[in-house]
Amino acid sequence: MAGVTKAVTGLSMAIAPGRTVALVGESGSGKSVTSQAILGILPKNGVITAGTILFRDQELGEVDLAAIPRASPKFRSIRGRSIAMVFQEPMTAFSPLHTLGDQIGEMAAIHRKASKAEIRELTIETLRLVRFPEPERAVRMYPFELSGGLRQRAMIAMALMCRPPLLIADEPTTALDVTLQAQILKLLKDLQGELDMAVLLITHDLGVVANLAEEVVVMHHGRVVESGPARTIFTNPSHPYLVSLMKAVPDFSDADRRRLTPIREIRIDADALVKPKASGPKGEPLVEARGLQKSFSLRGDRRLVGRAPARVIRALADVSLTVRRGECLGLVGESGSGKTTLARALMRAVPVDDGSIVLHGEGEGGTDGPVDLVSADRETMFKVRKRMQYIFQDPFSSLDPRMTVGAILSEPLEIHDLCKPAERRERVARLLAAVGLDPSFAGRYPHSFSGGQRQRIGIARALALEPEILICDEPVAALDVSVQAQILNLLKDLQRLSGLTYVFITHNLAVVNHIADRIVVMCDGAIVELAPRADLFRRPLHPYTKLLIDAVPHADLDRPLDFSHLPEAGLIGRRDWPAPFTVAADQPLPPLLEARPGHFVRAADLRFLNQRGDRGGVAEAVAAAVAALETPA
The missing domain is CATH 3.40.50.300 (P-loop containing nucleotide triphosphate hydrolases)
Structure with missing residues (x-):
């Protein structure tokens, strides 16, 4: 028994x-x-x-x-x-x-x-x-x-x-x-x-x-x-x-972004971490995406004859952004906004229809210089994989249930032929210690771990090749608040100790407020706002960003959700924004304009924003931004 x-x-x-x-x-x-x-x-x-x-x-x-x-x-x-x-x-x-x-x-x-x-x-x-x-x-x-x-x-x-x-x-x-x-x-x-x-x-x-x-x-x-x-x-x-x-709950009131207090703290071994070789000073561009376009054909669209064009979904529409060395860039938006497609495009797991993705630093053959990931050949991409790694949303489905944790962590080392088998066991032990797991766990299988432990194994696997940038796709979406706090603290500690760069995808604005330095807001495949974290939450400019912030439930009885401003089911109202944010289906997207230093919003004209009469203080924030633009330096 x-x-x-x-x-x-x-x-x-x-x-x-x-x-x-x-x-x-x-x-x-x-x-x-x-x-x-x-x-x-x-x-x-x-x-x-x-x-x-x-x-x-x-x-x-x-x-x-x-x-x-x-x-x-x-x-x-x-x-x-x-x-x-x-x-x-x-x-x-x-x-x-x-x-x-x-x-x-x-x-x-x-x-x-x-x-x-x-x-x-x-x-x-x-x-x-x-x-x-x-x-x-x-x-x-x-x-x-x-x-x-x-x-x-x-x-x-x-x-x-x-x-x-x-x-x-x-x-x-x-x-x-x-x-x-x-x-x-x-x-x-x-x-x-x-x-x-x-x-x-x-x-x-x-x-x-x-x-x-x-x-x-x-x-x-x-x-x-x-x-x-x-x-x-x-x-x-x-x-x-x-x-x-x-x-353990992150919220919007933490101006200094206090360290979260999980019920069980993860103690990582800083000495076990291998710091990646930085290919440039902190703050300089590491990845630059320009004009990315990507569309998908709808399933079941089997037109063999006929003149009607095939139905497509626009997943990325003129996406341009820069990821700086040493920062955490947050990507937020609803499901279907294009966040994951953009992340996979950066890894070239999804080919784009148009645009460029440039990785700065070590180029082909180990020489200094940028690499265009869109046009890079197979051999170049194999070398690039060591510098860019991915953390998946569901660690259970991304870990092979037939392999031990030791085999999972040593697989990248074996594929890239980085060390001999004896040294691999030592590296596996160091990786486990680096994410707060006992090295003896190397002989166990994924099903014997909790959700938070499996996510730490996924992080350890991503760190195996000593990458410069980690793309984190909803890494805490389905975790308890205490386990979520563990993972967020772990990611921040790893960044502080190793100088990692993050692209952090989430739909939880409290989480992105806690971990990100700059935030990109995506809607229907396009970037509608990009700003430093504090500026975005203090003075959002685009009505879509305001909608996302207003929809966050707070663990405070004195700050209830305002249900009266929510869109109806299935009608999020993404395209029926008032002027100058209007996006007509048959018209090109408005440009991204810089309303404040480092704060961009997709609008036709900034000087008319203060005439919209938006509810919830957006008009006042926009008026202040316009006034700042018109004030002589």
């Missing part, structure tokens, strides 16, 4: 009708096990050994869910009809083989005696309830045809088909963009008011808790360590674990 693990011990809480209770804690604290026990979907090896789960069902009265066999008809009549769940990842919760109408309507087919026509009408009505655009068309669509935000709305619609009195939302906004996250939060708040529905919200995001919950329950290692009204929890936290969680 392998032993018994107590996932939850002595948990007690109450959810009143129409109220929202947030269950907060790190991965492994017992949050999801609690929700699975309530819904009767624990894994086969999960057993409720003590306690009761009392639920007041509209038809059955008060029942103890812990005493009902989970596969019994009685529990099946409750599950879905009276208690429903919104899962964290809708793409894996939906079947890719069936339409949305079939899958959402299945809930009504099981619990209601209705005809196919009635079920279809109820499905359309429920999709309309969750503010789904074109619900009549949506019932014929498949999950893979939807964006992440619309898939999450479809998941909520499926849970609400029977109008349950209790909805369990398990990390409903974890990997969504800030605008989509704000839309989902607004939707849950509105639906709760319309349906008088109780919500059990499971999350590690304290900003989401502050905007939705009335009661908060904090879990740690399967036990409740603190609970109470949200106002008390946020203004007067008493348990050290909760205090530590709050200190």
